[in-house]
Amino acid sequence: MDDKLDTRRLRYFMQVLESGSVRGAAEVLDMDPSAVSRAVGLLEKECGTLLLERRGRGVAPTDAGELLSVYLRRQESQKQHLLAQMDAIRKVERGHIDIVAGEGYIDWLMRHSLQTFMRSHPAITVSLEVGSSDEIVRRVIDERAHIGLLFQPPRDERLRSHHSHPQPIQALVLATHPLARLGRPLRLADLMPYPGATLQRSFGVRQHIEAAEIGEGVRLPTLLTTTSFSALGYFVVAGLGYALSTRMSLPPHLDTAAVAELPMKNPLLHQGRSHVISRHGRMLAPAATELLRLIVSDMAGTMGAAAREPAG
Missing domain, CATH: 3.40.190.10 (Periplasmic binding protein-like II)
Incomplete structure (x- = not known):
C-alpha cells in the first residue's frame, strides 16, 4: 500500500477525517484548504474511487474511505507496538x-x-x-x-x-424528598409527579432507562437533560428533583451527605455493569x-x- 499511495497525502486524508472537514484539517496542518483538497483529490485518483463525501458542513468517509482509514489506523497501531516492544527490550x-x-x-x-x-x-x-x-x-x-x-x-x-x-441505576434524591419516605423499591411511575434530570441518549445509563420506560409503559418527564454527571449531582444536591443514575454520578467534591440512593424495582435497572x-x-x-x-x-x-x- 505504501508503495502505491503517497504517504503525505495519506496523512492529510487522516487529518481531514480527524477534523471532520477540509478547513479544519488545513488549520491543524497550517496549510491552505485548497492544497489539502487537491491532495485528497490526488489520493482518490490513486485509489480509483471517492474516499470522502460531503455531510452537512463537513465531510465523512465513503465505504472505501472507511476501509482505508481502518487500514491506516491498524498499520499505525502495529508500528507503535513494534516500537514499544523495542523500547521494552532496551528497558526504556x-x-x-x-x-x-x-x-x-x-x-x-x-x-x-x-x-x-x-x-x-x-x-x-x-x-x-x-x-x-x-x-x-x-x-x-x-x-x-x-x-x-x-x-x-x-x-x-x-x-x-x-x-x-x-452498577445499578438508582433514584438519587435529597433525603428530605417525598420519594425517600416511601420505604420500598421504586417503580418508574413513582417518579412521574416529580421533576427529574437525565443524561442524553448517547449514554448507556440513559439507554437503560429508556428500555425500562418501555417495559413499564411510562415516559418520564425531564426537567434537565445533560451530558454531565456533575450536573446531575448538582441538580440533586440543590433540591431541584431526582436523577436516575449510578452511584458514580455523584462527584466527590459535592456535599452529598444528604443524598439518598433509592433502589429501583425494574430488573433492567439492576443489570447494568x-x-x-x-x-x-x-x-x-x-x-x-x-x-x-x-x-x-x-x-x-x-x-x-x-x-x-x-x-x-
Whole structure:
C-alpha cells in the first residue's frame, strides 16, 4: 500500500477525517484548504474511487474511505507496538497512552490507578478524555484510544471487556424528598409527579432507562437533560428533583451527605455493569498493557467491593 499511495497525502486524508472537514484539517496542518483538497483529490485518483463525501458542513468517509482509514489506523497501531516492544527490550520506559472514560470514572482513575501508574512511569505521557458511551465505544473501535471505561457497552465482537462489576441505576434524591419516605423499591411511575434530570441518549445509563420506560409503559418527564454527571449531582444536591443514575454520578467534591440512593424495582435497572474495554485483537504497547492490568486490579479491589455494599 505504501508503495502505491503517497504517504503525505495519506496523512492529510487522516487529518481531514480527524477534523471532520477540509478547513479544519488545513488549520491543524497550517496549510491552505485548497492544497489539502487537491491532495485528497490526488489520493482518490490513486485509489480509483471517492474516499470522502460531503455531510452537512463537513465531510465523512465513503465505504472505501472507511476501509482505508481502518487500514491506516491498524498499520499505525502495529508500528507503535513494534516500537514499544523495542523500547521494552532496551528497558526504556517511554510512550503514550490514550484513555477515554465516562465522567464518573475520572475522579476514581486520578485517585487510584492513573495516579499510581504516573508516579511509577514519569516518562510516559497520558491523554485522558471524557466521552459518552457511544463516543467511548467509537474511539476504542477506531483504535484512537487504548483503554475505555464506561457503563454497559453494546455487544460487539470488536470490543474486549477485561473487567466488569454491577452498577445499578438508582433514584438519587435529597433525603428530605417525598420519594425517600416511601420505604420500598421504586417503580418508574413513582417518579412521574416529580421533576427529574437525565443524561442524553448517547449514554448507556440513559439507554437503560429508556428500555425500562418501555417495559413499564411510562415516559418520564425531564426537567434537565445533560451530558454531565456533575450536573446531575448538582441538580440533586440543590433540591431541584431526582436523577436516575449510578452511584458514580455523584462527584466527590459535592456535599452529598444528604443524598439518598433509592433502589429501583425494574430488573433492567439492576443489570447494568461498569466495564474496562479495549479493541479486540489490538496489540497494546507494554505501557498500555501494564496500566490496563493495574486498572483491572484496582477496580476489582475497590469499585467492585463498593458495588456490593448496600445503598445508603
